Amino acid sequence: MYCRPIRLVKIGLLILCFSICLYEISIFFYKSKRTDIISGKTNSTEQFSLKPSKEYQEIFEKLSPFTVHLPKFFDEEAKNWFYNCTYYKINSKKCPEKNCEKNGVLFNDPKEHLDVYLAFVRNGLYTNEDCGYNYDNEAMRRVFENEKDIPTVYETAFIYTVPDGWAFQHFLDGIGPKLSHSFTFLNKYPDAKVVILRGSRFDRSVKEIWEMLGVPEFSRIIHHSGGSRIGARLLINPCRTPGIHPHLWHNARKMYWSISNISQTNDQSKRKNFIYIQRTSTNAANGARLILNDESFINLLKKHCETNSLNFIQYDHSKDSNHIKYRIELFYNARYIIGVHSGALSNMNFAQSGTTLIEIMPYRSGTSSLPMTCSMFNPLDIKACAGYILYTQSQLLNQTYWILPTVVNNDGNMNVNLSRVENLLQQV
Ligand SMILES: *[C@@H]1O[C@H](CO)[C@@H](O)[C@H](O)[C@H]1NC(C)=O
Ligand SMILES: *[C@@H]1O[C@H](CO)[C@@H](O)[C@H](O)[C@H]1NC(C)=O
Numbered sequence: 001m002y003c004r005p006i007r008l009v010k011i012g013l014l015i016l017c018f019s020i021c022l023y024e025i026s027i028f029f030y031k032s033k034r035t036d037i038i039s040g041k042t043n044s045t046e047q048f049s050l051k052p053s054k055e056y057q058e059i060f061e062k063l064s065p066f067t068v069h070l071p072k073f074f075d076e077e078a079k080n081w082f083y084n085c086t087y088y089k090i091n092s093k094k095c096p097e098k099n100c101e102k103n104g105v106l107f108n109d110p111k112e113h114l115d116v117y118l119a120f121v122r123n124g125l126y127t128n129e130d131c132g133y134n135y136d137n138e139a140m141r142r143v144f145e146n147e148k149d150i151p152t153v154y155e156t157a158f159i160y161t162v163p164d165g166w167a168f169q170h171f172l173d174g175i176g177p178k179l180s181h182s183f184t185f186l187n188k189y190p191d192a193k194v195v196i197l198r199g200s201r202f203d204r205s206v207k208e209i210w211e212m213l214g215v216p217e218f219s220r221i222i223h224h225s226g227g228s229r230i231g232a233r234l235l236i237n238p239c240r241t242p243g244i245h246p247h248l249w250h251n252a253r254k255m256y257w258s259i260s261n262i263s264q265t266n267d268q269s270k271r272k273n274f275i276y277i278q279r280t281s282t283n284a285a286n287g288a289r290l291i292l293n294d295e296s297f298i299n300l301l302k303k304h305c306e307t308n309s310l311n312f313i314q315y316d317h318s319k320d321s322n323h324i325k326y327r328i329e330l331f332y333n334a335r336y337i338i339g340v341h342s343g344a345l346s347n348m349n350f351a352q353s354g355t356t357l358i359e360i361m362p363y364r365s366g367t368s369s370l371p372m373t374c375s376m377f378n379p380l381d382i383k384a385c386a387g388y389i390l391y392t393q394s395q396l397l398n399q400t401y402w403i404l405p406t407v408v409n410n411d412g413n414m415n416v417n418l419s420r421v422e423n424l425l426q427q428v
């Protein structure tokens with residue numbers, strides 16, 4: 001008899017395929033026995049109880065698509081500027097019925113805008129992923145086999161490793177939306193550690209917000225330097241969540257109001273603060289973006305407040321040594337907020353829906369390198385840009401956003417055109 005190697009190979013392949021299939025099927029059943037996916041509202045801790053037999057459980061919520069309206073324009077210059085900017089060039093393609101003025105820009109990408117996850121992993125292993133919507137599905141389910149292989153294993157730990165989450169601005173725009181759907185669990189696991197990224201500093205305001213959430217730095221916060229892996233017998237991961245969605249931002253705002261015990265009232269007549277967020281050469285981490293005619297600018301604002309019975313407040317965060325709860329209250333009572341593009345404008349996160357926000361947007365005339373707003377003049381050079389983050393935030397928070405684009409000098413500083421400001425104040 002003679003050997004038929006082809007047939008042997010065929011049989012071998014068949015057997016291989018069959019065993020792979022069997023393996024996959026058994027893994028599937030094994031996994032579904034050990035994992036549990038709950039779809040629905042993430043805000044209710046009562047509805048969710050962790051089952052001891054499950055290796056992996058998650059709460060999943062799909063939020064609705066949302067639109068972001070264009071800024072309000074008080075003059076043609078502001079409008080032309082915005083219509084020429086990269087943000088508009090990228091996003092105007094996403095306006096329903098091609099009508100951006102009427103409908104705004106539609107955000108409906110499942111991963112980037114809609115899908116919210118909160119994962120509970122037994123013997124979970126964190127391997128230094130950035131905390132964001134790009135968090136990999138597999139990474140989220142990663143477990144360790146042998147505790148001895150992992151440098152640090154906590155009993156229970158939350159992951160909030162958003163880049164720069166130790167800084168006030170990025171706590172609000174990065175960690176805030178992740179807390180929005182997970183903060184109630186911080187109380188449910190009062191001994192759990194909270195892992196954040198180590199920074200060059202740890203802003204006092206951030207530390208105080210964590211404290212109000214029941215997470216004191218000394219006993220619960222882990223400043224993680226990256227590099228080494230972290231394990232937890234129960235790892236709670238809220239990371240795979242959109243960075244922007246009005247629902248998440250509104251919930252986070254309610255959370256700030258509630259943990260700071262400020263008195264909340266529907267009486268809008270009490271809302272009288274007109275807050276000028278002042279950027280000075282001493283209070284800003286980066287140089288530039290200073291208003292050179294600050295004195296006459298301030299006088300103009302003061303006059304406007306006098307005639308309209310508003311409290312003029314000049315806010316310089318470097319001079320504010322009070323507990324963050326007072327700042328939350330100050331901004332809760334804001335009716336107007338004005339300031340040059342700057343991280344300090346993120347205090348708008350504490351202000352109510354309907355607050356008027358005026359952002360003075362510095363840009364460099366005649367060049368394609370703009371301090372904050374990326375390229376505007378070269379239509380081929382389109383990049384996403386952080387310069388519009390405050391505009392987006394304000395719209396997510398259902399506030400009324402006005403833009404005042406202003407040319408800077410060679411040092412990046414500016415003279416604000418007072419007749420334009422007057423015109424603007426008459427319209428808001
Ligand atoms: C939380 O969930 C409950 C019911 O599950 C719902 O009635 C309520 O509106 C939700 N709250 C928020 C802020 O989404
Ligand atoms: C862009 O800016 C130019 C002036 O720099 C202006 O003439 C033009 O109308 C602007 N484009 C739009 C779409 O507004």
Ligand SMILES: *[C@@H]1O[C@H](CO)[C@@H](O)[C@H](O)[C@H]1NC(C)=O
Pocket residue numbers: 212259260261325
């Ligand atoms: C808010 O009130 C609660 C309950 O009275 C209290 O435990 C908590 O310390 C207060 N928080 C702040 C920031 O004052």
Ligand SMILES: *[C@@H]1O[C@H](CO)[C@@H](O)[C@H](O)[C@H]1NC(C)=O
Pocket residue numbers: 353354355398
């Ligand atoms: C948005 O703000 C307006 C008031 O400015 C208010 O009437 C409306 O209910 C708010 N919408 C949401 C979803 O908060």
Ligand SMILES: *[C@@H]1O[C@H](CO)[C@@H](O)[C@H](O)[C@H]1NC(C)=O
Pocket residue numbers: 417418419420
């Ligand atoms: C200030 O703005 C007004 C109105 O747009 C304009 O006519 C005037 O030339 C501007 N002044 C300067 C110094 O740019």
